[in-house]
């Protein structure tokens with residue numbers, strides 16, 4: 001008997017690691033900036049305390065990092081190129097509109113910190129650039145977007161093929177860019193490292 005199985009409706013996650021001397025220097029600059037911005041950003045610290053956010057995020061307090069800090073402007077230029085490459089990979093038909101960086105923000109997740117499951121509404125492509133990933137720092141966990149439809153479906157085996165799994169973990173190295181479509185649900189499980197996990201997240205809109 002001849003049989004074949006087609007894989008369709010696939011979910012793509014883009015990964016690239018910035019390489020070269022300039023990328024290493026840029027990452028060091030970004031690490032310093034993230035920590036000094038977190039220290040100085042009283043409004044952001046207050047927002048994190050009010051919202052029981054474990055650690056620091058600039059998400060609610062600073063929305064112009066690339067204009068204020070040249071290292072963030074450099075990163076944004078690099079991200080533009082990776083987002084364009086991902087859009088080609090996805091065969092997105094952008095028409096006369098383009099993918100534009102709408103928001104970029106810092107996340108500092110201390111030991112024991114988590115970031116619960118979420119999507120990024122009002123956005124087309126989202127992603128994270130990893131600045132500092134100490135040993136034992138959390139992977140990012142992605143959820144099969146069809147999970148909500150699988151009401152009576154059997155679970156998948158523990159050793160299921162990667163494209164059959166309901167959850168996928170990616171343990172990024174520092175200087176890695178990860179991109180996904182903004183509707184893809186994800187979370188950051190508990191940071192089991194004994195130091196801060198530093199990342200920069202962003203949203204690209206289609207307009």
Ligand SMILES: [Fe+2]
Nearest residue numbers: 118120186201
């Ligand atoms: Fe996110």
